[in-house]
């Protein structure tokens with residue numbers, strides 16, 4: 033079947049199997065590999081993208097469910113060459129990543145948090161990111177990054 | 190930002206520029222032209238004879254190109270997966286080393302053992318076909334527990350291995366220990382379990398094999414911590430592919446922690462299948478598949494005793510450990526609970542004699558091998574649990590008893606009774622500083638406050654030492670290593686003076702692209718931005734041993750420092766020629782070559798340029814070019830160490846353990862990048878806390894099924910389970926590494942489990958609890974509280 037959606041501001045139409053997961057459509061069909069897959073039980077959050085502005089584990093959605101949706105992946109934050117999004121910059125500045133595998137999901141989840149809670153407390157962040165596993169950082173610098181990213185975003189707005 | 194950024198600074202990481210944009214390049218991201226996809230059909234049973242494997246229905250699925258079995262590989266003379274260490278038992282006999290075929294034939298020995306590999310045009314086709322592989326099993330009784338596996342009459346996993354005993358190994362002076370125990374005023378004894386862990390780097394393993402019929406060239410892309418070693422082991426011993434016809438690439442890898450430092454069956458199978466079919470074959474591990482095919486870690490059962498005199502001084506230690514090898518020996522399997530365990534049993538203490546026996550045991554479980562810390566967290570846990578227990582039984586404060594027995598700073602170098610000689614350290618300095626930072630003085634007030642809320646507060650402590658920087662080849666060889674453990678680096682100075690480093694270690698989160706660039710920037714005086722680090726590709730980089738055992742900076746960084754020295758020497762020769770001075774008069778400082786005592790000089794960039802434009806070189810004595818290579822073999826291990834304090838609060842209603850404070854003071858030697866060192870410690874401590882509180886690889890004792898086979902059943906720390914960690918370094922300089930570095934990747938994982946359990950036991954002290962096995966899950970703690978309370982009430 034064909035489905036259409038907007039991906040990182042670009043109208044996109046693809047031919048998919050109805051049983052395909054959104055994560056597969058993004059990674060395999062569209063070869064956008066910034067969105068990662070770390071598990072097969074919807075537990076790790078490496079695959080988080082935004083669907084209509086909300087963070088969603090893309091391994092939990094079937095392709096037909098995103099017909100007409102507005103989807104954003106990590107590649108849609110600043111592209112390959114644009115200045116980094118303040119949240120990306122904050123992760124880099126605060127050593128909020130090591131192997132980088134959880135990072136796209138962390139960024140997308142954090143941005144959803146900040147969109148409805150522009151000045152999150154540390155406990156808000158830790159609770160919100162409960163669905164995103166990072167095996168490398170021990171989370172301390174991720175929390176620090178999100179605080180710094182949120183602050184930069186408040187300043188920019 | 191063209192500046193020198195040297196040792197001791199914290200520049201932003203170079204690698205992050207791509208990672209934060211989602212532009213990393215992991216194996217699962219790679220697509221090759223006309224790539225096929227492979228799926229493994231794995232054993233459902235822990236122990237069974239394979240009466241037949243019928244692949245005809247699978248082959249009939251549209252899109253399926255081939256279905257391979259273990260028999261096919263055997264018929265093609267594919268070798269078994271080799272073991273990198275051969276240890277010897279007490280009797281001097283070599284360990285039992287049964288063959289480990291990449292896919293099983295004849296018999297399967299654990300749930301997850303590979304039986305068939307289905308290759309198709311799409312993953313869906315391969316998956317569907319894999320389900321149609323029909324295996325006729327004759328199911329045999331299975332054994333998964335260490336104690337059970339050694340019992341007479343236990344199921345025999347190999348006909349040729351009596352009692353499932355791979356090796357009965359020992360270290361130390363048994364008679365001296367016996368004598369010391371006879372004269373002891375007090376003996377503390379403990380039985381403990383070091384829980385089985387599943388490392389779970391967030392990126393699942395993956396591999397792509399490719400074969401080009403036209404050139405006879407093979408390529409393997411793999412999620413590996415040591416691509417050169419994979420090329421060597423797989424090429425020479427498994428698939429018989431000449432080294433020059435095999436390229437192994439480990440691109441960006443999403444975490445390793447040891448789990449990716451073994452030569453795995455799947456690497457051999459995809460490469461071999463690609464050779465049979467031509468073109469590329471890709472396999473990406475599903476997470477649930479990783480649980481039953483990634484090597485596991487730890488899994489010990491131990492009895493240990495510490496003998497003390499009446500003043501609480503340690504006299505001797507005796508340790509008996511059963512260590513699980515799983516169903517086959519993995520690459521480093523037998524080395525971990527022996528050579529990386531027993532030599533660390535002296536900890537940071539003076540213990541005049543130590544004796545340790547280790548029985549390595551086969552069971553019907555996934556092979557067990559190194560996981561972050563690898564042997565050293567297990568040793569630390571034994572030592573620190575014993576010390577806590579002895580303190581309590583003798584009525585000595587647990588910090589005080591440690592101070593009484595610590596190796597003093599003046600006593601270094603310190604020869605332990607278990608092989609290793611610590612070159613440097615200051616355990617007391619670490620402990621004293623950590624005691625202050627953790628506000629131990631204010632603890633009793635905090636405990637009383639928690640008690641007023643009906644909560645138990647506990648203070649835990651662990652000191653530790655680790656042997657890092659694997660490894661001095663001479664010593665490793667004596668211990669059974671079948672290869673050297675040096676490292677290599679090439680420093681390629683381009684004509685414009687910018688630098689590419691080719692290094693044999695592998696970067697999978699540790700920030701090597703940054704740290705190594707700092708070392709070059711510092712030594713050669715070139716801008717940090719002008720240095721690139723290349724690793725992970727056997728066609729680009731000279732032979733190297735990869736990354737594990739906290740060795741990258743210690744051994745790889747040393748090779749790099751050595752190569753930098755050679756570049757400087759060569760640069761001085763060029764400068765001597767150009768400035769018409771004697772070599773001895775040329776000095777190199779801050780990126781400039783100058784004639785001592787004059788203002789005649791050449792910049793690094795000028796020398797680099799002229800190295801490639803040798804119009805007037807005395808060619809008999811001076812070669813063109815500026816590129817140098819060094820191999821470095823360490824003379825000793827390095828011995829990072831430290832003191833960790835944990836404060837936990839337990840809710841008796843729920844059994845939930847909350848970490849209120851975590852303080853660590855570590856001695857990692859010279860720090861190249863403080864930001865990265867802290868990050869490594871954070872991550873290591875988090876994984877150690879995972880072992881102490883959450884993680885447990887559990888098998889059903891009868892069926893041998895893995896019960897903790899997903900992220901739902903195998904709990905790892907999440908953001909809301911952990912506190913912020915308070916860290917400081919208290920470094921002494923390593924006396925034998927070029928920069929004084931010691932390594933830091935595993936420190937956190939080694940120090941933290943014992944600190945957390947010490948705190949949990951302390952919190953439960955009012956209930957008379959003296960030991961708690963890991964993981965201290967709410968259910969486990971709640972049960973302990975309930976049974977202890979009932980016992981107290983009855984007394």
Ligand code: FES
Nearest residue numbers: 074076077079091
């Ligand atoms: S891949 Fe989606 S939650 Fe793990």
Ligand code: FES
Nearest residue numbers: 130134166167168
């Ligand atoms: S940075 Fe490796 S999993 Fe988070």
